[in-house]
Amino acid sequence: MFIHNYLYRIKCIIRDKQIMFWTLLFPIVLATLFNLAFKNLHSTENFSEIKVAIVDNDEFRKNTAFINAIESVSNSESNKSTKKLFDVIYTSMTEADKLLEDNKIKGYIYFEDEIKLVVKKSGIDQSIIKSFIDDFIQTNSTVLTIINRNPEAINKGLLNNVIDRTDYLKEVSVSKSAPNTIVNYFYTLVAMTCLYGSFWGLKEVTALQANLSPQGARVSVSPTHKLKLFLASMLAATTVQLGVITVLLGYLIIILKIDFGNQLGYIALTCLVGTIMGVTFGTCITTVVKKSEGLKIGILIGFSMTMSFLSGMMYDKMKYIVSTKVPILAYINPANLITDSFYSLYYYDTHTRFFTDIAILCIISGIFSLITYLVLRRQKYASL
């Protein structure tokens, strides 16, 4: 009998086109859009050679030291292979002005008594150009000071010493994965989909409760134990929702190639716990709120959206802001817990935070189930 109920509930659920759209198609559409819009976002942070023009006048040609300096960091002629600091165009003053006006270059350098820089606005690329020229001026000043104090130094290889630069920095990566902010958007999307599983919870409880649907009234007079019916319904909802999440994850990982790390077992665990949390969230709200179905749906959507927002679906820094400013909110927000589980798997080397998240998610699902159970059990109706 249990299996019979279970299979029929699955059929009922799969045939509900509207909820199927919101739980399955909508997240896939959103994921596609995220992917289209954000694909290039990460690469804008990457360094690319800065386009800069130099006004090629007599004063510039006389300054061989500067020519040497700029040539060593630019790839105007020979060494195109390695990435350099600048991409230099030698040109006239009016031409440089025009290039700047059309945003073809970030700035131009010209010589008039001293080195001057013209830019259109402040920014990091402009600052790099400036710091390069600063560097040149400052080195000159250093050499002059040293020669004034100790004329001997020039014979002891001061100039070679100037050219021979030491790199004092060593890059240490912070984790096995790159800090790619974009993945967080997709993690919150999975979290949102888990929460949308609450629609199934709503549907199942409505179909079981005598006061919510005629079908529920019919089921209630049958001799089957209510808990058995309820468990069959829950299991059916969880099965379908798990299938939905699997399809979504498959789409994200295989087609969109979003990096979820490679700990498949833990990812599956997160999906399972997230699904159960989502479905029980739906049953809990449906049993507790005694008003119309429209209002219940409104509450479910409102909560899902707010929680997804707080875990960074619309603005990636939101998750960080919440977890540093109001940490308690990060721990009770199921969407954030799911996002955080994926994030920990992707980014951390240890599993402490992951298991904390999963444990809290289990507790939250437990609370939702308990509330649902307490409200659902032993209800009697004087009239319907």
Added chain:
Amino acid sequence: MQVYKAFFKIISKNLSQIIIYFVVFISIIIILSNSNPNSVSTDFTEAKVNIAFINYDTGSKIVDGLRTHITQNANIIDIPDDTQNLQDALFFREVEYILRIPKGFTERLLSGSPMQIEKTIVPNSTSGIYIDNIINKYLNTVRLYNSSIEGLTEEELISYVENDLSKKTEVNVKASVDDTSVIEKRTYFFNYMAYVLFSVLILGISSVMMVFNNTDLKRRNLCSPVKLRDMNFQLILGNLSYAVISWFVLILVSFIMFGKYMFTTQGLLLLLNSFIFTLAALSISFLIGNSIKSKNAISAASNVFSLGSCFISGVFVPQSLMSDTVLKIASFTPSYWFVKSNNIISSLDNINFANLIPVFINMIIVIGFAVAVLAVSLVVIKQKRISVQ
């Protein structure tokens, strides 16, 4: 004018849903306007990168000097030195550069066998290169003095270094008239309008058209003594006034936000552009409203269409950051051309006919969309009428 009145009765029944969109829009705009203060400056300010500076070589004057020097180009953010905190901060770009100075660094530096400082950065990032240069410059200057002049005390050394590093290049800024952050805000406002207009128009017009397309109701209406032409005319008028009212509510916000600017040529162009876009959005909503059969499908269609077209056409993420393929696809939506014109208009420094031509071309394309979609919807309506009766 019964039909016209009925139109707005149906709208007012759905008002709560529509108002949500306006409220969300206005609150986002308010958050946005408070986020960065209007500082209009024509001076050059060096970019500042958020960094974490962790120092294990305490008591070293050179490291202190380095720290002070870096503050010209970086904001030092205090983050406790624990792996997860640092990882989180880097992932969400609270800091973009983490610097860890090992114990005994100064001693080794001055004795000529330096050890390296550990840095953790967003790989290949521009900010990483920027800060690298600044730190290496400081330390190389220290090394140069230390190796060329013997017997310098740390204080003398630092004073020399600081003296050198205070030499700065003169920078001229050929600035636009307005601060870029203000320009961004305006563009964002009008771009975001595309999303709100789409949602609001699809939602409102679909709910009305669904009622009027109900077969029973339609039959009843057709046997009323009102001429079909009158009825259609009133419906069109209703649609138009609904669209104009929605547009007006939105631009009212722009008048409150930007004040006088809206009466300049640029402001008026932005208004014209948004009005033309409203017409295109109206005719698309009209098509959707006439092709949709159930109430449940309305929210699905409005969400998918408004989110979809806005995402790919650069409403939420600037067009300059998107790949060419995506933009090619996006050029089949009016919002792409709308956003494009907005970006051009608000970044114009001097307005003359020549540089407004692309804007006008975009506007004509948007009008083309409006007309084409309207034609399609008329065909759809005709088809439906034939099949129903």
